[in-house]
Amino acid sequence: MAAGTRDRILDAVEQLLLERGAQQVTLEAVAAAAGVSKGGLLYHFKSKDALFAGMVRRLGERADSQLAEAVEQGESVAEWYLAPGDSTDAREVALFRSMLAVMRSVDGTDSEVQQALVEVMRSWDSGLQREIDDPVQAEIVRLVGDGIYLAALLGLPESEPVLHRKVVKRLLSATGAKPIKAKRP
Template sequence: MTTRDPAGTRNRILDALETLLLEKGMAQVTLESVAAAAGVSKGGLLYHFKSKDALLAGLVRRLGRRTEEQVRTVVDSGQSVAEWYLQNPQHYDDADAHELALYRSMLAAMRTVDGPVDQSGDETDRALFEVLDSWKGVLDNEIEDPVDAEIIRLVGDGVYLRALLGMPPVDAEVYRQVVTRLTGGSSG
């Protein structure tokens, strides 16, 4: 007897979407291509996601859940959220599976953006805005000075943008010094 696993199917669809975005880009993402990559019918995909926008928003919301889980892990371990946010994605070779999943999800989500992200826009824009805004809140909670928190957020965003564009990473020693300076000497 076969049991249905809606969460498993839903994640398989989102994994397929993520892979298509990372390997081929947004132009190649259709409901049909995602369904084929996930090994489900188009009707099966539409059962879980009523439209392409809902599918993309589902990917971004999963990114949000992964981010919340990772932030909880960082906080529970006593680590600095700022240092975690400033991680250089190219150094994820040694990272655990959760960090790698978060990184892949973030890169895939960024590839869904085809214009300014508008919190009053479509479902995908709203979901991405919520995820990005939640990171700002976490940094604001840890860093007393709101300007320092914003600088850390902007540098972390820039690091991810470099990774998204496939640019080479900043020299590891220089980057360590950047993190140390931004976090008040607590890194190292």
């Protein structure tokens, strides 16, 4: 499948999820919004579950790409996971939109969508576990990072930047990870 068509379809499903919610998203509506036929959509995504799972996997790909770049620049996995979102960065905004859409698509049933989300979240968790020897400390970092990200997704007030850096520094010092760099405000 051409990346442009795939992304157009996945962008359309995200937009519809954000505007209408999962129960109101149909394959016909996604196809129309993406500018493809329903048959064309079904050629690439065999079902609504497969379409939603594709969206979740793209979210994972986007996050993995950002993580790889952060690590290449000397940031630890834990630092990346604990970083506040940047609403001025187009890639971060796309990641936020994807995560919001994913959250609207997951209905708690044992489906391909749920499995894709579990796989994505486990891959992030395994990165923290590889980096942090203490599994309890790795779990604390994951939970704090999840809370930071959820607050950003919901538009809740962010921590004051100096306080945020102090929290992250203390948390990372407890893990034995390298100290946080001062690249983020």
